[in-house]
Amino acid sequence: MVDVYVVSAFSKNNTGGNKAGLVFDRPDLTSVQKMAIAKELGYAETAFITESKLADFRLEYFTPTEEVPLCGHATIATFTFLNLTNKLSKSDYTIETKSGILSMKVGTDGMVFMEQNVPTYSNILTSDSFNACLDTNSIDSKIPIQIISTGLRDILLPVRSSKALQKLKPNFKAMAALSKEQNVVGVHAFSLEESESKITAICRNFAPLYDIDEESATGTSNCALACYLFKYVEKKSQYTFEQGYNLNSPSRIVVNLTTHDNVIDGVFVGGYGYLVENKSVSV
CATH class of the missing domain: 3.10.310.10 (Diaminopimelate Epimerase; Chain A, domain 1)
Known part of the structure; x- marks a missing residue:
């Protein structure tokens, strides 16, 4: 035993x-x-x-x-x-x-x-690559879809709103195939919250290639997200994410970044x- x-x-x-x-x-x-x-x-x-x-x-x-x-x-x-x-x-x-x-x-x-690990920024994907996976009208086209890793490779997928994020109904078989093709663990979908909110973004994480259709809290992918937001949205030392609402398991993940001359030299996830x-x- x-x-x-x-x-x-x-x-x-x-x-x-x-x-x-x-x-x-x-x-x-x-x-x-x-x-x-x-x-x-x-x-x-x-x-x-x-x-x-x-x-x-x-x-x-x-x-x-x-x-x-x-x-x-x-x-x-x-x-x-x-x-x-x-x-x-x-x-x-x-x-x-x-x-x-x-x-x-x-x-x-x-x-x-x-x-x-400090971030590795990999290839940028088009929204068309998600055609078989989900409703691409929900994707926020103002910022890129990109693969980033701070230890595990994930696709960061921006979504227009928290309501659109909540309504996402992925085709997990197609998403598993995309994950395999791109050599990633899965897809980390997120919607940015209003700037006055203490929460930076609401997230959903899908890893069907690893038999995890959706996960309620993921440390590594939210670190990748913090590094993504530092590069494309707003440079901050701390980001707070919430995840797991669709699974009735609300979670809070805090990511701290240390930087030097606008380059990330330390990534820490906490909770x-x-x-x-x-x-x-x-x-």
Whole structure:
């Protein structure tokens, strides 16, 4: 049997968020077993945390179908749990991942921030590439559709309004095909909020190529979005995103950017979380 802790990360007012499975100190598990555990749990990602020779912790991330190099919400969930169970003795940590060594920061208020890679801006897509995926009339043509990565490649898709975003009905088979063709994890659709709002944008994230039709909170894609907005919309040091409304799991994701001469040199994603349950699964 394997002990699993279920923690929701990027919660809003201690509800909602995105659940991840956490398994600690089981270096004996094979990749096949880890994937089987992730599949049985059924969450978008499950993190496996072990000792590291290179950092404070080693984290591996599995979806129900394969291993991925990085997962924002599962990492935030991990440090939320370690903080809640008084397993942390300092505020700054490092983690070893397949995306490299990344730094973590835990605030006195329990908010956890995770370093991402600096952005890589890739190709710009036309709205026609979405013809088979969704109603292209909903796309905001004033700003580009672009692939950006701060650890995972996502297509950033601007949508005209939060109402149009809410009404999106993607063809997931076509979107999976587009994701495969563009070598991305998925599509991060967003609508900008009014400038006086404390929320920068409302988002929906689709990753059907990885058997995740929609996800309620995604750290890496919102980091990519912050870098996109820094380049095309407004240069700020902090962006706040909300996601998960269509899944009845409202989530809040905060992204901080550090810059030098208008160039991004640091990307950090942060949020709160809470313990949902612990359970045992067989392998």
